[in-house]
Amino acid sequence: MRRMTARPANAHQARLLRALRDSGPNSRAQLGDETELSRSKLAVEVDRLLETGLVVADGLAASRGGRRSHNIRLAPGLRFLGVDIGATSVDVAVTNAELEILGHLTHPMDVREGPVAVFEQVLNMVQKLRDSGVADGFDGAGIGVPGPVRFPEGVPVAPPIMPGWDGFPVREALSQELGCPVMVDNDVNLMAMGEQQAGVARSVRDFFCVKIGTGIGCGVVVGGVVHRGMTGSAGDIGHIQVDPEGRQCACGNRGCLEAHFSGAALARDAEAAAREDRSVELAGRLEAAGRLSAADVAAAAAAGDGVALDLIQEGGARTGQVIAGLVSFFNPGLVVIGGGVTGLGHHLLASIRTQVYRRSLPLATGNLPIVPAELGPAAGVTGAVRLISDHLFSPA
Amino acid sequence: MRRMTARPANAHQARLLRALRDSGPNSRAQLGDETELSRSKLAVEVDRLLETGLVVADGLAASRGGRRSHNIRLAPGLRFLGVDIGATSVDVAVTNAELEILGHLTHPMDVREGPVAVFEQVLNMVQKLRDSGVADGFDGAGIGVPGPVRFPEGVPVAPPIMPGWDGFPVREALSQELGCPVMVDNDVNLMAMGEQQAGVARSVRDFFCVKIGTGIGCGVVVGGVVHRGMTGSAGDIGHIQVDPEGRQCACGNRGCLEAHFSGAALARDAEAAAREDRSVELAGRLEAAGRLSAADVAAAAAAGDGVALDLIQEGGARTGQVIAGLVSFFNPGLVVIGGGVTGLGHHLLASIRTQVYRRSLPLATGNLPIVPAELGPAAGVTGAVRLISDHLFSPA
DNA sequence: CGTACTTCTTCCTGTTACGGGACAAAGACG
DNA sequence: CGTCTTTGTCCCGTAACAGGAAGAAGTACG
Incomplete structure (x- = not known):
């Protein structure tokens, strides 16, 4: 298959391509409406894009009351x-x-x-x-x-x-x-x-996205653009301190968020609880699998296990504490919680929300959705x- | 005096005006170099700006080896x-x-x-x-x-x-x-x-500026533009928690940064120390003035008073703790410390730096200046x- | 002082971009 | 079948723009 060699020659073509990417096949007329290009300009640029093969004609569009338009779509062979x-x-x-x-x-x-x-x-x-x-x-x-x-x-x-x-x-x-x-x-x-692109943050320009997996990180979006920081380490919130006298962390400091809550920390805590026989549910799972993961804690919590629920609750509180600070600092329009531990579901989210809404100022939290990620893996x-x-x- | 009624008619004029604002009077040739406009375009736009009165001719520029150029400057009557x-x-x-x-x-x-x-x-x-x-x-x-x-x-x-x-x-x-x-x-x-515009952050595009005055706030600049957040409350870091069992804050929560360190908190602490006779220096000043302010603490510290130094040191540590978290999150290229308490000077800064460099990851702090504000009031x-x-x- | 060279400005011209009108094509609607 | 709407194409006038040519006003140097 012939591969894409051409690139948009100007900003207009780039806008057209992005519009086609984000709203799918489209008629010329609709494209004109969306990009606010004059008809002549639109015709010229679309023709050029057709020539380069980046877009192709694709049947007739539905009529909007008059002459039907031919659809334009991005080349179907692009991968x-x-x-x-x-x-x-x-x-x-x-x-x-x-x-x-x-x-x-x-x-x-x-x-x-x-x-x-x-x-x-x-x-x-x-x-x-x-x-x-x-x-x-x-x-x-x-x-x-x-x-x-x-x-x-x-x-x-x-x-x-x-x-x-x-x-x-x-x-x-x-x-x-x-x-x-x-x-x-x-x-x-x-x-x-x-x-x-395709999840909960589609229409939000300022938000951040906390990913709780093996570690904890955070994607920061400002004005629709990812903020990477000076050295590319923006969003590295796993080592923010949540407790001055907290646990020793692998990074050398004490009380890092990641040391208290993350996929790895959660598994460790669950295994400890199982070994100390504080939770029958977790002990059983440890017996069966030989080790525990965040998913086990989620399952135990779903089964009503108190220890698992406590672990989630406390982890959520720690995370919420950090997020509350970041919300005050950044005042986002949305906070997304995702990553491997989203299986922990509603309990985790509730715990985070409680903490953020309690600790951040009403002006910042008043209209601040804190929602789970939509796309999963x-x-x-x-x-x-x-x-x-x-x-x-x-x-x- | 005739006031400015005109506004730049297009982006080029706007760029010219800003260039003139930021680098002062300039010859046409230099303006061309700075803004990368073609000679024709430059001439047209400058002429139009001259017509509207936004800029004026201002004598001859120094020669760069050939024909001397007439200087252009923003209208001197603008206020x-x-x-x-x-x-x-x-x-x-x-x-x-x-x-x-x-x-x-x-x-x-x-x-x-x-x-x-x-x-x-x-x-x-x-x-x-x-x-x-x-x-x-x-x-x-x-x-x-x-x-x-x-x-x-x-x-x-x-x-x-x-x-x-x-x-x-x-x-x-x-x-x-x-x-x-x-x-x-x-x-x-x-x-x-x-x-x-005119201080330490002239060439930095991502930074934040912590102002420690009566309260504590923080201006966030991303890509050269102030980030105001969804509801205009971005940078409101005074109520980030620094100690879960900390002091009661006016906001209703416990352990807010502002409750532990700010102009107001510092004055309160100093007065307490003076009344409890822990510091002769502070007690003397309280006697003299009837009340204490951050400036008194600064003076006492300069005089070598241990209590005052401790107050500053601890306040700086608290502030540094919060800033460390924000540095991890935001990965700025510069942190500016300003506000009324900058009089506390080097002690405060040192304390903040220690905390930030200890608690944030080397990648983020490796090339991160933490400097006092330059412009003061x-x-x-x-x-x-x-x-x-x-x-x-x-x-x- | 005169000559050669630079720099800067203005004038001019050809090219391109662009918007919008006129018109044709194609379908909707009655 | 006729009229109306929408869509696409063609075309032209305007404005933007880049860069060449030439003149103006300096410097450098013999």
């Missing part, structure tokens, strides 16, 4: 690849240019095995997707890694949980493998972009394809 | 007014279009006396400045108030420390009085803009005139 490397798993997905997921694979994998092993796994999964027929080649790829990234170069910098990745040229390597443009970002930023890969398509659908 | 209403004082300043302060008055005043009284005071001071001859009328005014503002309307909303101001049409009222455009913002945001008014000039020097 984007989204890769989400988590601490303990890898997600790979293929989408069309409208960012609809055509194929999605997940594989458990420890990121600490290093970039070479992980890349091998990713390329394996990509091959599987190729074999399944959803894609031949790719026009662009986005990839997220669980640590800070020097964004312009697409290189992880000083990632705490993934030694061996520091300085590894992720962008360059993947681009070489796939033969297409690649963009790299923090996995949490991608989650935020995913929710902004697809958020990361959706954000990844959004990232690369934003890049490609922008004027050169 | 902006900056008003900074603090919790306990009012600042009023007049600047020219290059935002150089031509006259500056300060007057102690309790904002709780309400908008009518404060406005009367402000207008009084304005009249004094007028009488001194630095200005006749004004082409625009910026005004800062110590509380959240609904920015587009220029109206304070639910300000905790200034009851009676809620909903008062500050913008409308001042505009009526002065007969010129007015913009209103939070005083802390203005301080940040001031430091960005002029920051607010400078930010205010910057605000209005940004507004006026933008395409209609």
Whole structure:
């Protein structure tokens, strides 16, 4: 299949492409309404896009009362690849240019095995997707890694949980493998972009997105744009202090949020409770599985286990405490809670909400929804394809 | 004097005006270099600006090796007014279009006396400045108030420390009085803009500016633009919790930063120490003045008083603790510390730095200057005139 | 002092972008 | 079948714009 070589030649074409991406196939007339381009200009630019093959005609549009219009859509053969490397798993997905997921694979994998092993796994999964027929080649790829990234170069910098990745040229390597443009970002930023593209944050311009997985991170969106900070480490809230006399954290400090609540901390606490026989429910699960995870705590809580509920409640309170501070500082229009522990569901959310609404000023919380993420495991890969398509659908 | 009626007609003119504002009188050639406009375009736009009277010719520029150029400068008669209403004082300043302060008055005043009284005071001071001859009328005014503002309307909303101001049409009222455009913002945001315009933050695009005065607030600048948040309360960090079992705060919660450290809290603590005879130095000052302020603590610390130093050290640690969290979240390129208590000087700064560098990740703090504000009492008014000039020097 | 070279400004022209009117095409509606 | 609406195309006048040419006003140097 011929791959996308052309790029929008100007800002107008870029706007048209994004409009087509976000609202699907569209008639010229509707496009004109949306982008507020004059008819002549629209005709010229659409014709050029048709020439380059980025968009194609696609049957007739529904009539709006007069002559029927021909639909325009992004070339149906375009394919984007989204890769989400988590601490303990890898997600790979293929989408069309409208960012609809055509194929999605997940594989458990420890990121600490290093970039070479992980890349091998990713390329394996990509091959599987190729074999399944959803894609031949790719026009662009986005990839997220669980640590800070020097964004312009697409290189992880000083990632705490993934030694061996520091300085590894992720962008360059993947681009070489796939033969297409690649963009790299923090996995949490991608989650935020995913929710902004296709999830709960679709119409919000200032929000943040807390991801509670193995660790805790936070994607910050200001004016519709991801805020990455000076060194790409914005949103790194896992090591904010929640208790001066709190637990020792791997980072060397005391009382970090992550030490008190995260997928890893929760599992540890649950196992401790099980061993100390404080919870029959958890003890049984530990017996059965040999170890516990956040999912076990969720299940125990759903079964009414008091200890599990307490763990969730306290974790939510800790998280809420931090979020309350950030809400005061940032005054967002929405807070999204996502990540592996979203299985903890309503209990966690309620606990967070209580804390935030109690601790932040009414002016900031008055109209502040705190909601669970909508996309689940697809958020990361959706954000990844959004990232690369934003890049490609922008004027050169 | 004829007042500015014209506004830049397009983005190019706006850019030219801002360039002239920020780098002073300039030759056409240099302007061309700075704004990267073609000679023809530059000539046309400059001519139009000359016609409208916004800029004037101003003698010959220094030669750069060939024919000398005529200088262009912003009309010397343009006058902006900056008003900074603090919790306990009012600042009023007049600047020219290059935002150089031509006259500056300060007057102690309790904002709780309400908008009518404060406005009367402000207008009084304005009249004094007028009488001194630095200005006749004004082409625009910026005004800062110590509380959240609904920015587009220029109206304070639910300000905790200034009851009676809620909903008062500050913008409308001042505009009526002065007969010129007015913009209103939070005083802390203005301080940040001031430091960005003429202080330490001149070349930084992402930073925040912590103002420790009667209360504590924080101006957040993202990509060179002040971030005001959804309801205009961004940066309201005074009520972030620093100690779950901490002091009771006026807001109803426990352990707010402001309850533990701020101009007001510091004075209270110092008086307590004086009464309990823990510090001879402070007791003496209390005796002399009848009450203590942050300045007294600063003086006592300078004299080597241990209690005063401890107070500063602990306050700095509390503040640093909060800032550390915000640094992790936001990853700024600079942190500015300002406000009334900057008199506390190096001790405070050192204490804050220690805490931030210890508690935030190296990636975020590695190249993070934490510096005192440069402009002192002029920051607010400078930010205010910057605000209005940004507004006026933008395409209609 | 004169000549060569720079820099700066103005004038001019060809190109491109753009908006909107006129008109044709295609369907909706009665 | 006729009329109305919507859509797409063509076309033209206007404005924006870049860059060349030439003149004005300096400097550098013999």
